[in-house]
Amino acid sequence: MPEVTGGAAPADTAREDTSREDTSRAELPPDPHRLPPPQAWFARDAERHLLDRPKFCPMCGAGITADGISTEYWSGDSRHFMTWCGHCHWFGEVVRFDMVTITEVEH
């Protein structure tokens, strides 16, 4: 069960969902990165987004925190970051997963 950090809502213990590892708010970068209050229902998801989103372009290596955008969506256990680099204009997905799963065609 994930460690509850920062006084999460009681019901949070039932939301053992995600494939995300525990985190401490101490890991979080300092301002100006603001987050929902720690007791917010989905505060941990916002924390993980801030920590795990791509910081550099996979193509050219430029910083994309300010000059780019990553929108996160989920598919199964995977977390997809649809990413655009403002420097080289690369547009694609960075996928974070804990286990590689392959669906084989029947043979």
Next chain:
Amino acid sequence: MLTVEQNEELTQVGPGTPMGELLRRYWYPIAFEQDFDSVLTKSVRLLGENWTLFKTPKSGRYGIVAEQCPHRRASLTYGVVHEDGIRCGYHGWKFDFDGTCMEQPAEADNQNFRDRVQQKAGQAQVMGGMVWVYVGPGPAPELPRFDVFVMDGVKDCGYTTLPCNWLQIMENSVDPHHVEWLHGYYFEFLGQTSGFDAPKSFQKKHMRTGFEEMEWGILKRRVLEGGSEENDDWKIGHPLVFPYFMRVGGAGIDQMQIRVPIDDTTTWKLFYSNHAPQGGEWEPQARPVFYEYLWKDENGRLITDYVEGQDIMAWVSQGPITDRTQEHLGRSDAGVAMLRKMFKENIKKVQQGEDPLGTVREPHEIIVLPCEKDKFGAEREFANAWINGGSMRYSPMKEQLLDLHERAWAGREKANA
């Protein structure tokens, strides 16, 4: 999911903000011609700023200046309109269409005071019965003459003001799956529990959706259950027209859905329709019919027994500005992510001094947008459902519109017999 900073950047429309600077590169409808039939000025709010829109009494030219007079901050909406500009009612300072101060009656004229109080000003034009304004830096682009506003037909436009950010409405336009649920399943539930027949044409399941960047925005395609890639819904699709329109159509109705960002938490929402069913006959209109549609009942509850009311529920109930740090998108939301990227990309273009997507610099007669004609494979039923089950149900000419489509359909049936 986004960070707080990204969400703020995408939703703040005021002057000096990155999104505000991008949005100031486009024309917006902000009033109707008829608003000036009895008075020559109107206060309007756009992109977080207050403006005075005025019409000259003889030539009928429109102008727009910041509402507060730079002298003592009185409203220029209560000013005197001249053929060459507007004069503040308080002390008579006069400004031309470019905002240049022409007169300061109580000041000596042999000094440069007038040159130092240039009023903020934009440009204004009429198209499709609406007054459009541009309040960005010069040179102003051409006003894009999108087909729905200038094509022949019977024009009808519902409008209201919604207490939410314009972007959450735009994101709905790249979310095709909501149709079968919000306008299909939920509508059916309401019909069954409230005792009315919900339209069936919205209930078809989405088998495939596609999003394609194009010169005007994002082209949205779908294949519905029982259909194929040969259907208009996929073969042609319809576009989100960057940055604040969506073009839809079908069954002889062409519509532009307009989301004007009034400020960060207010959007003027219009459904501008042109009715020209094949084989239909109509008289020329002097002006489109404009009317306010309802979205809240007398108890303050949202009205959700019609299509646009359901959309409004989805937009407004997200809150004034959607907290995108708390959302959980899935694969079906790829269009939403693509739209955010498009905004960010064009914010950067503006910062680099380039024209953003959809800027029109060449004079033109009409811009024809791609849009399906055969909607969900349900022509007659769809036109009826759209008029009776959409915001057009509040139109003062609803019966005439139904009759126009019905007679056109009967004529086509007869011709095909």
